[in-house]
Amino acid sequence: MGWIFFKSKYEKMKLVDREDLERDPVVRFQHSHYIPLALFLGFVLPAIIGSTWGDAKGAFVWAGLVARLAVWHCTFLVNSLAHWDGLQPYSDEDTSRGSLILAILTCGEGSHNFHHAFPHDFRSGPSLVSWDPSKWVILLLHRLGLVTGLRSAREEDLKEALEYMKHKALHGVPPLDQEEANEQAIEWTIDDAIDYVLQSNGRCLVSIAGWAVDITRYLGEHPGGSTLLRSYSLQVEPVGRKYEWKDATWAFEGGLNNHSRAAIKRMKEFRLAKLTTAL
Ligand SMILES: [Zn+2]
Incomplete structure (x- = not known):
């Protein structure tokens, strides 16, 4: 997790269209008051809540410090464990992998291989039953009208990716690309x-x-x-x-x-x- 201590230069970042984020008043408020918000919600608020039953210190330690430590480690596991050990059902173009342990620890980031293969998809586990509580929350918010414009990969693309990887696992080589062969443009x-x-x-x-x-x-x-x-x-x-x-x-x-x-x-x-x- 050493990388979080370095401020990377993202030269391509200025090319990214972020108009939607800049238009969002909640995102803008959070961005301009990031440090006070983080300190208040992460450490002060838990202590205030704990003080209502007379244990501000206990709440600060457990719901503030220990919870922060656990959440950070689970989050950083996405960048380490999810790129090191697990399954690659959708793509082997990068090191991303899926793991159930991670899915449980991160409320759904376990299908990390899927996320890298179809980054525009709001889901992490594409199947309705794959362990992905984040997706269920987004779907609920969508139902309530608080979330709009959900994007997901086309079913046929998911199927094709799964078949491609199965073929590769079975035969050791990718399936022949038919369309390239009879290209008459x-x-x-x-x-x-x-x-x-x-x-x-x-x-x-x-x-x-x-x-x-x-x-x-x-x-x-x-x-x-x-x-x-x-x-x-x-x-x-x-x-x-x-x-x-x-x-x-x-x-x-x-x-x-x-x-x-x-x-x-x-x-x-x-x-x-x-x-x-x-x-
Ligand atoms: Zn990744």
Whole structure:
């Protein structure tokens, strides 16, 4: 847990769209009063509550100090144990693993392998019965209207990921990628791409590894926000057809973020044409 004592430089952080957080008055209040809030709720409040039955000191020690120690250690286990020992049913692209012990200790973070494979999913354990009380609380808040816009991975993607990993465990190699083999794509010049954007009323077209990819439908789903995606889209001025198009290959293929196998598969579904002009 040494890493928490170092202030890391997150250079990519400024690229993350955090407009939703900045709009939220509760998050803003918490952010600007973080230290007094943490000290009050973590240590002072337990003592005040304990004083109502005459044991402020006992409450401070157990509900303040000991509870903090236990909660921190359980939280940090997600970064150590959940990347060291356990099962990898969804993906082996990183070191994340699932473990029931951790699920019990952290109220659901046990399916950590799932979280890394499908980071935009609000659940940690995707099945309704997997031990994930956090998910049940979110679902309850959703019922009460306090939580909106829950996102979860598509059922077919979960199934595909499970089958992929099963195949790998059984045969030692990943299943053959069929779609790559019979790829018969149409070809576009830059002019075709410009026509497409002009005629489709400014759809969000990005260029990844020599492909024109229309990600308009995915804008609201992208875990990193839509602003980032739009910054890589083809911008055209209707008069004079002057255009600006920053290639997104580097950003997509690990420059900005490591996209999971599921994310790469999803991106391929949005491909429209092979680009004959290099950007
Ligand atoms: Zn992790």
